[in-house]
Amino acid sequence: MKNVFKWVFILVFSVILLPLLVVFFIYKKAVGKREYDPSVLENLKDEATQNYLKNTAPLSDVDSRYKYIRLKEKATPSAKNIEIGATEDKKIDGPGGKIPLRIYTPKEEGPYEIILYFHGGGFVTGGLQSHDGIARKLVQTTGARVVAVDYRLAPENPFPAAIEDAYAALLWANTHKTSLRNKGTSLIVAGDSTGGNIAAVIAQMAKAKNGPEISKQILLYPATDIFSRDASVLYPSMDQFAEGYVLTKESLDKYFKLYLKKCF
Numbered sequence: 001m002k003n004v005f006k007w008v009f010i011l012v013f014s015v016i017l018l019p020l021l022v023v024f025f026i027y028k029k030a031v032g033k034r035e036y037d038p039s040v041l042e043n044l045k046d047e048a049t050q051n052y053l054k055n056t057a058p059l060s061d062v063d064s065r066y067k068y069i070r071l072k073e074k075a076t077p078s079a080k081n082i083e084i085g086a087t088e089d090k091k092i093d094g095p096g097g098k099i100p101l102r103i104y105t106p107k108e109e110g111p112y113e114i115i116l117y118f119h120g121g122g123f124v125t126g127g128l129q130s131h132d133g134i135a136r137k138l139v140q141t142t143g144a145r146v147v148a149v150d151y152r153l154a155p156e157n158p159f160p161a162a163i164e165d166a167y168a169a170l171l172w173a174n175t176h177k178t179s180l181r182n183k184g185t186s187l188i189v190a191g192d193s194t195g196g197n198i199a200a201v202i203a204q205m206a207k208a209k210n211g212p213e214i215s216k217q218i219l220l221y222p223a224t225d226i227f228s229r230d231a232s233v234l235y236p237s238m239d240q241f242a243e244g245y246v247l248t249k250e251s252l253d254k255y256f257k258l259y260l261k262k263c264f
Contacts, residue, residue, distance in 0.1 A: 088105075094168045115142065115188040116170060122194055123162060123258065126195075147169070154255075184215070191222065
């Protein structure tokens, strides 16, 4: 009987486990180490940030979010060092449930220009906390009251969820101009990276719907041409900086596919 179990184990190992191990080692060899620019790595003094850049393990969407937030915390000033008048967290009704907002008020007395700010993060990462320092700096620099919007994220909530939340926040701000102490009749939309995409999209929506009135767009390195990201002739930088600068072309493709998965 022992001999039977022995030969069964050898058979299972040879037919199933051994080929799996071979495939695993071939895969690891093929993937190799992610390329990164040593000069870029030298400029990142923090050890945790360097480890993030050198990390070769595939990330789940949840892992990606937490690593992104940690990197943002290392790369941006501590929010407590950026003094403003006050902050207020609140939630408003949205098409998919409650939408968290954070309202930043300058030290100076109003009325104010009102800026709706949409954070970046590839449509799958980021939030109010990761961009708290940026929002505070925007208040300091402009003297405006900033309303940061914590829109729904992919992959749980792909397009058009983020756009729907952003436009709902725009409508809310438009109907609360008095309580927000808006200086004029119009609003300003702003965002970084994919947040810049969202700001540009709802500006186009507002124009098509004849309101609310938007006077300015503040778009920080916005993603405005998602579908042409592989057109190297149009955007050679996509290939030139595909690896070695934290955000890779592979990551961009992944984020866009998660965001637009209902469109294909």
